[in-house]
Amino acid sequence: MRIKDELKQEAIFKATIKLVNKIGFVSSSVSKIAKEANVSPATIYIYYKNKEDLLVSTFLRIKQQLGTAMLKNFDESKPIRDVFRTIWFNSFNFIQINPDLINYVEQFQNSPYYDLIDIKAAESSFEPVLMMIKKGIDQKIIKDVSLDMIGAFIYYPIMILSNPRRTRNIKLDKKTIEKAFQLAWDAIKL
């Protein structure tokens, strides 16, 4: 029964994220996740090798979703700033619709599990963005610094601003997002 399988795996995936949101990464034990998914702890070990595998897989899957969302309406024929702006708003839209996914990502990235991740692979879906940035650098539109640094001023401010634990008194309305984009763009543009 193929369908049943996928339903179960999906339930585990969702339960993992939901529970991490509810009680935090640290307190989310395998058996609690199993209970949240209405499944036996042993069942989780059918779909995942161990806890690490479960958490890492969940992370990678979210990353992929995030990558897809970011690149909606991606059109590299447009001016770089416009493309960049689209990505920026895509990100915030996704975050506003799926705050729990981003919370999971944040918590995961600050856990020891993150050390196990092959970043290149994890960020493969962001490849077009990287290409765009490189093009921007070539065209002297974006500053000539390492991609990691660009990321530090783009990707992470997004994460921080959308993390209610970090910025407890900011509201992500359209105007705020627009301003944030302005800062980010000013940072990286030549």
Next chain:
Amino acid sequence: MRIKDELKQEAIFKATIKLVNKIGFVSSSVSKIAKEANVSPATIYIYYKNKEDLLVSTFLRIKQQLGTAMLKNFDESKPIRDVFRTIWFNSFNFIQINPDLINYVEQFQNSPYYDLIDIKAAESSFEPVLMMIKKGIDQKIIKDVSLDMIGAFIYYPIMILSNPRRTRNIKLDKKTIEKAFQLAWDAIKL
């Protein structure tokens, strides 16, 4: 009676940070910290009410150290950009000398313990920086956005860039730091 051994408390403090660096926040149990400090687990409970108290106190103490370090040679009579640049380099210097302290802070801020912190109090030593930013906004030198947003483009890039887990292939040499400062300043300046 036996005199309260300052060395012992210091050993616990250092062991906590060292262990969080070695094995991560989550895995750092009280007994492991005790072992690292060459102390009985029970001894920790002489100096701290419980694990939370240990972790929170350690965090606050680091924050204070960081605040002091940041404000070295702080001279508000100088142009804002210069003051800002001094703080920027102070931060990176401190981080380069004490990478483990910053790693602890980062991990702490992404733990549920951070929710317990009174941010205002924790960041009181950063007050002069906030004042400077406000002055910059008034003088139309810095963009008129919320402090949280300024922070997202200043404080957090510093943290990220200096977190080897996050940016595994960046070297914090003088040139890189200078460049990073350029991006940060461009982001917030009007």
Next chain:
Amino acid sequence: MRIKDELKQEAIFKATIKLVNKIGFVSSSVSKIAKEANVSPATIYIYYKNKEDLLVSTFLRIKQQLGTAMLKNFDESKPIRDVFRTIWFNSFNFIQINPDLINYVEQFQNSPYYDLIDIKAAESSFEPVLMMIKKGIDQKIIKDVSLDMIGAFIYYPIMILSNPRRTRNIKLDKKTIEKAFQLAWDAIKL
């Protein structure tokens, strides 16, 4: 799945009573009980929510057994004194066969856990005895005092006399029990 092992739960039940007998209520820790039952400490938490649940459940189960034993050959058509005498001997028989159960009950009733017990519910199996006493009061055979007081002169002397810790040099032979019954009956009869 592995089937829930009735034998295991039974082993825990018996180990609890045995250990309380051997080393006392206070010193009987969960891990010691587990060891006595040849079971992992964690296993106990499959069958009981926590230590309190284990101890309370064990108490209630014994109480029920005691209630059943007391009421053997209960025949309310007989004269009250005879019914009462039957109960009295039933009790001592049960106690002689199961001295450890009674010791457990005694220790439990003097522990803080006893405060959690709903007495009405715990003594529901004694209901017929209470009814009989009430009938005896109505018929002017038994003194018109509160049930608690009747209990103090019936139930507790039984407990005390059968508790070797309390009365170290009494032997519960038939003659002694008969005498004890005489005292109890004289106390409550009108």
Next chain:
Amino acid sequence: MRIKDELKQEAIFKATIKLVNKIGFVSSSVSKIAKEANVSPATIYIYYKNKEDLLVSTFLRIKQQLGTAMLKNFDESKPIRDVFRTIWFNSFNFIQINPDLINYVEQFQNSPYYDLIDIKAAESSFEPVLMMIKKGIDQKIIKDVSLDMIGAFIYYPIMILSNPRRTRNIKLDKKTIEKAFQLAWDAIKL
């Protein structure tokens, strides 16, 4: 300084009883008792060999007080029933004035420490009562049964009736005590 010593020992004695009343025998640790007595844990070990010694000594001292109180106005020239009645009311008076002492005794007697007590010695102050009972037996006023059994119908009902944990809905007013005496006397009288 003799005075200081005795004050300290007295403080420990009172703190022990108070704490056992507040949080129970089981939870009363040496350091908590020390805190309650405004004394260092180590100080307790100056006056008592160990915890057992502390608890046992406290018990014996209370027993002695109880014995003294019971025998107030003891006049063996009076009829046995009257003497007995006096003792009965003395007991209840003492209990009503010092409920915490009795609570301590009760808890102690159901602890493993009680096994260490030399009953003969502990009850030496009750000697006159025992003598009286023996005289009563000789004069064919009291039933010819062992002292332990007499005790089971006298001493323990007093304890039980005055233990609020055991008899949660009885009030020890004068009438109730009188009735209880009636039952006790009927039990043992020939």
Next chain:
DNA sequence: GATGAATGAGTGTTCATTCAT
């Protein structure tokens, strides 16, 4: 005599994982 610091052994409980069905 009096103290608070210090501790190894213990507490109740939860963990990630495996087993037997």
Next chain:
DNA sequence: CATGAATGAACACTCATTCAT
């Protein structure tokens, strides 16, 4: 495939007691 039972190891924390002053 799916399960709940079962577990040894670990968790945060407290204990009775001793040590050094």
